[in-house]
Amino acid sequence: MNKIIKYVLHDIFRNRILLAYVILLLLSSLGLFMMNEDVTKGLSSLLTVLLIVIPLVSILFTTIYFFNSYEFIELLVAQPLKRSTILLGVYTGVGISLLTAFLLGIGLPVVIFDGTVTGWYFILSGSLLTLIFVSLAFLASVITRDKTRGIGISMMLWFYFTLVYDGILLMVMFAFSDYPLEKVTIFLSCLNPVDLARILVLLKMDISALMGYTGAVFNQFFGSLFGISLAVSVMLLWIAIPILIALRIFKTKNL
Amino acid sequence: MLRSKVIFRFTYITTSIILNTCFLLFFLIVLSTKSTAREIVVKPGTQYSTIKKALEEAENGDIIRVLKSTYIVEDLTIDKSISLIGVDFPVLDGRHKSNILIVNAPKVTISGFIIRNSGFSNIKDKAGIRVEKADTIQILNNRLENTCFGIYLAKTSTGTIKGNTIIGTSTAIQSGNGIHLWYSHHINIINNKVSGQRDGIYFEFATYCEVSHNLCENNYRYGLHFMFSNNDNYTANIFRNNGSGVAVMYTKHIRMTGNTFDQNWGSSSYGLLLKDISKSHISNSTFSKNTSGIYMEGSNELMIINNNFFNNGLAVRMLANCEKDTFMLNNFRGNTFDFTTNGSENNNFLKGNYWDKYTGYDLNRDKIGDVPFRPVSLYSQIIERLPSAVFLLRSFMSELLDRAERALPSMSYVNLYDSEPSMQIIRP
Numbered sequence: 001m002n003k004i005i006k007y008v009l010h011d012i013f014r015n016r017i018l019l020a021y022v023i024l025l026l027l028s029s030l031g032l033f034m035m036n037e038d039v040t041k042g043l044s045s046l047l048t049v050l051l052i053v054i055p056l057v058s059i060l061f062t063t064i065y066f067f068n069s070y071e072f073i074e075l076l077v078a079q080p081l082k083r084s085t086i087l088l089g090v091y092t093g094v095g096i097s098l099l100t101a102f103l104l105g106i107g108l109p110v111v112i113f114d115g116t117v118t119g120w121y122f123i124l125s126g127s128l129l130t131l132i133f134v135s136l137a138f139l140a141s142v143i144t145r146d147k148t149r150g151i152g153i154s155m156m157l158w159f160y161f162t163l164v165y166d167g168i169l170l171m172v173m174f175a176f177s178d179y180p181l182e183k184v185t186i187f188l189s190c191l192n193p194v195d196l197a198r199i200l201v202l203l204k205m206d207i208s209a210l211m212g213y214t215g216a217v218f219n220q221f222f223g224s225l226f227g228i229s230l231a232v233s234v235m236l237l238w239i240a241i242p243i244l245i246a247l248r249i250f251k252t253k254n255l
Numbered sequence: 256m257l258r259s260k261v262i263f264r265f266t267y268i269t270t271s272i273i274l275n276t277c278f279l280l281f282f283l284i285v286l287s288t289k290s291t292a293r294e295i296v297v298k299p300g301t302q303y304s305t306i307k308k309a310l311e312e313a314e315n316g317d318i319i320r321v322l323k324s325t326y327i328v329e330d331l332t333i334d335k336s337i338s339l340i341g342v343d344f345p346v347l348d349g350r351h352k353s354n355i356l357i358v359n360a361p362k363v364t365i366s367g368f369i370i371r372n373s374g375f376s377n378i379k380d381k382a383g384i385r386v387e388k389a390d391t392i393q394i395l396n397n398r399l400e401n402t403c404f405g406i407y408l409a410k411t412s413t414g415t416i417k418g419n420t421i422i423g424t425s426t427a428i429q430s431g432n433g434i435h436l437w438y439s440h441h442i443n444i445i446n447n448k449v450s451g452q453r454d455g456i457y458f459e460f461a462t463y464c465e466v467s468h469n470l471c472e473n474n475y476r477y478g479l480h481f482m483f484s485n486n487d488n489y490t491a492n493i494f495r496n497n498g499s500g501v502a503v504m505y506t507k508h509i510r511m512t513g514n515t516f517d518q519n520w521g522s523s524s525y526g527l528l529l530k531d532i533s534k535s536h537i538s539n540s541t542f543s544k545n546t547s548g549i550y551m552e553g554s555n556e557l558m559i560i561n562n563n564f565f566n567n568g569l570a571v572r573m574l575a576n577c578e579k580d581t582f583m584l585n586n587f588r589g590n591t592f593d594f595t596t597n598g599s600e601n602n603n604f605l606k607g608n609y610w611d612k613y614t615g616y617d618l619n620r621d622k623i624g625d626v627p628f629r630p631v632s633l634y635s636q637i638i639e640r641l642p643s644a645v646f647l648l649r650s651f652m653s654e655l656l657d658r659a660e661r662a663l664p665s666m667s668y669v670n671l672y673d674s675e676p677s678m679q680i681i682r683p
Contacts, residue, residue, distance in 0.1 A: 199646075
């Protein structure tokens with residue numbers, strides 16, 4: 001497995017795309033931090049990058065990489081290796097490289113310019129999001145054989161988690177606005193990793209506004225150590241479950 | 256002829272002598288009254304072992320110096336115009352019984368004491384220093400600890416409360432107000448520090464007062480709370496981390512300049528709560544890290560100029576019953592929401608403010624944005640109708656809604672905008 005990881009890492013780092021990704025992230029984070037006098041505002045603008053660009057690049061890059069190295073994977077399958085070892089090896093390789101890119105491109109500037117608790121939560125949720133979307137990409141790639149289709153499914157997943165889910169949620173909230181929804185929303189937020197990542201950062205950043213509104217219940221829950229650890233563990237589940245399903249499918253898949 | 260001259264000279268001499276003696280007498284009287292302003296020293300183990308004894312002996316204008324020791328004092332009434340001066344901070348301990356000092360006479364000075372442990376009652380307001388129906392009062396450089404009410408002034412005029420430190424009981428139930436004014440006027444409240452009380456400074460029917468350079472922090476309810484108190488000035492005070500910030504109600508003609516409203520967090524907490532205020536002036540103040548910077552209700556004809564709103568949840572919440580208020584040259588930076596309101600009609604005036612959320616352009620480079628800025632965002636209106644939607648704050652969807660609305664305002668029903676937003680931060 002270590003050999004596979006090594007090979008994948010070598011392959012990706014030789015690839016220029018990852019470098020371009022790091023530079024893009026670095027430019028946006030440095031630009032946002034330097035443009036705004038206020039560090040908090042830089043961080044809040046960067047939150048949009050965190051919630052949109054990182055999932056998108058993670059899921060697309062992984063899907064494309066998977067299909068591009070399809071032949072390599074086929075070759076590996078022909079070797080006396082367990083299929084789960086192969087898939088996990090590739091996953092770890094891609095995960096490490098994208099995580100490195102995120103930490104270099106956004107993590108480092110955030111630590112340098114901000115360095116507060118909010119910044120650390122920001123990095124934590126960004127790292128988790130990267131891994132979650134790599135995991136989802138593997139699921140999307142494994143269920144089809146066709147590259148275009150795989151990319152299509154990845155895009156759909158990204159679109160669903162960043163926009164459609166929240167839209168549906170807002171509609172549901174409007175429809176049931178006569179009922180107390182706070183506890184329901186806590187549950188519903190767990191069904192979307194992007195929301196969880198946002199909440200983790202938000203509660204550190206916009207805490208004052210949340211308390212002013214009915215978000216008090218919300219804040220009480222996610223503001224507590226229990227809430228935070230629950231959010232993080234749900235996000236870890238979001239990493240584990242898609243990759244486990246992908247593994248099951250990959251094991252029996254006719255390549 | 257000669258006789259008349261002699262008579263004239265004689266009268267001249269006599270009158271001059273009379274005048275001189277009169278002058279001398281007057282001088283002597285002045286001197287003698289001066290010399291009767293005695294100094295009585297209170298020290299345990301001497302003739303004046305308690306302040307009460309000294310007070311019985313004292314006459315108007317005397318100075319009572321109290322040397323360092325601990326004195327048990329309960330309802331000690333000062334009914335003569337004297338100066339009560341503590342040397343090296345003697346302690347007046349009320350042993351949780353009743354009031355500690357009561358002032359009933361004019362021209363009283365109290366300075367340099369540590370006054371602690373007043374009583375507590377549900378019916379009567381027990382205070383560290385209670386002043387009633389007196390004038391020209393000076394309360395200087397005292398330290399009040401564990402008093403229900405700190406300094407309590409009722410029907411008093413022309414006084415100075417300066418340099419006192421008031422540390423409350425730190426229990427929510429047994430706390431009164433730090434500095435409490437009721438039906439008083441022309442009182443200067445300068446350089447005091449109040450913490451751990453219910454309200455830091457409380458005014459009811461207190462007019463023409465000057466409140467400056469005070470620090471009110473960690474009080475249970477409001478840092479400053481006033482009602483029906485017209486024509487007061489508040490300058491350079493700091494109100495920090497109080498339960499509900501600062502509340503001002505049913506008042507007109509007030510000036511608040513250079514104050515700092517900081518870190519008033521909580522579900523019903525405000526930097527500055529304005530209720531039924533009119534014809535007042537708020538300028539050069541800083542509102543930072545409050546749940547709501549300013550919350551306005553029924554407040555009319557206010558000038559809100561040159562203030563800084565930083566990192567608040569809501570910078571300004573203005574209910575629909577506010578009219579003819581002016582917001583000019585303020586900076587709005589890093590607030591989650593700059594402005595929210597609950598109505599669609601607007602009769603207020605915004606001009607030349609700096610908004611960090613402004614995305615317009617400035618073609619002629621005159622530092623004034625060419626497109627008006629609408630500070631009430633679409634998403635804040637959604638939250639207005641559906642409070643639990645705050646859950647989706649900062650999500651891609653809420654940003655998208657706001658952006659779309661800003662590009663093509665079609666759904667915004669709020670007729671509130673800054674016609675000339677500043678392109679750069681306004682420096683005073």
